[in-house]
Amino acid sequence: MTVMQHIWIVLGVLFVLLNIAAGLIWVERRMLALWQDRLGPNRAGPFGILIVLADTLKLFFKEDWIPPFADKWIFITAPAIVVGTVLLSFVIIPFAPNIVVADLNIGLLFFLAMSSLAVYSIVLGGWASNNKYALLGGMRGASQMIAYEVFMGLSLMGVVMLTGSFKLSDIVAAQKDMWFCIKQPVGLVVFFIAGIAETHRLPFDIPESESELVAGYHSEYSGMKFGMFFIGEYLGITLISAMTTTIFFGGWLGPFLPPWLWFFIKTFAFIMFFILLRASLPRPRYDQLMEYGWKLLLPLVLLNLLITGAIALWIRG
């Protein structure tokens, strides 16, 4: 691959991702409306698709207000961290056989490292706002994300054992005969649940739960800084969907259609699932979430690791 090609891939991935993240605003509203028997946005443009443009314009022209009681520099940096870390995670995802920014041999670990750095955006945003609701949201976010990071990492280790590599293209290649969603069903379920908690999407949007904490960690944010949190959330959904596709559903593998299209279709199916979850499930309480994680998911995932390791050893002789 020449340098020029590489640069084109980087720019292309960035362009597609930012457009998907913006487009998801419209997709989510329309789908929510469909599932909740409402109309949804239908005024601006065909099927209301120009709502994306209107929303972005609105965010850009809002007053960008930094509260005088806030810690200014941390307040400004916090929204950038979430977008930065999530975009960096996309570096390791193989979209098609040759379309990958950097196929690192520690790819999966890099993803985990970036998702563990994303916690800072919530924690610092909540702390720097100097507001009790924001602080509560930030604290909930910190404990939720630290807890679910553990299960997320452990749930992927079964796949790593079966593949013998952290490299994502190797993991995709190992699924030629059978997808890992059949060999590692427990890993898949735990990974997806942990993914929802990591992106703090509904039903696990406890850090921002608007009915009790106003808007949680981003109560004080406005304008494009709030927009960054917003875009970061949609990028996070796309990231978890793309990772689920790559690790458990064979990535680009599939008959007839070109590889990138298969990847796109599978990823989009998971994004739809994320939105369906939001449309249908109520939010658990904070202590229920913690109990669920440590008392159910952790033993489950450890058991999964033990059994996978035993079987892998037995097969290899």
Add this chain to the structure above:
Amino acid sequence: MPVLFYISSAIAIIATIMVITRYEPIHALLYLVVSFMAVSMIFLSVGAPFVAVLEVILYAGAIIVLFIFVVMMLNLGSVTAVQEKQWLKPKVWVGPSVLTLLLLVELIILLFRGSNTDMSMPPVEVKRVSLTLYREYIIAVELAGFLLMAGVVGAAHIGKHTKKHLHRFLQEEKPTIADLPDNRSEIPIEKDKKELAEPVV
């Protein structure tokens, strides 16, 4: 690449100095994160990607978040910053600094004189690390496991509190003094403070 190594070492040193000199605890912790990331970059530049990523996942991603979490709970604000300012007088920091500087001078002399100034080390495989841990040092690993287990049990013991139902129908019946008709007036009205407190994570 030596250039990358020197740049990240410089960042690590500057960030660590900033950690010590900040008055606001959260700012200090943020510089500590930067310092860990610089150290991780050093590992990466000498050819140990696995350790580099673990450094970010464990130290920058988990341990410092816990530190920040605790600092947030303690609600250390501007009052603490003033207090820190009073504590950080020359009388306090001159002694340790002079001693550390002496160590630094020794290190520099050794670096200039010694023959083992080679920066590039052969990368150690993950497999070899784990085999050494689980063969030769198995007792140490097991002992560390015991220690961690003791920590978990201790934390569970401290965090334990009896579940109390707020509704009187759901409360478990206990034969207490309160059941006796004569002592009705002496029922101790417990203000259950534990129920109000945040559940221990």
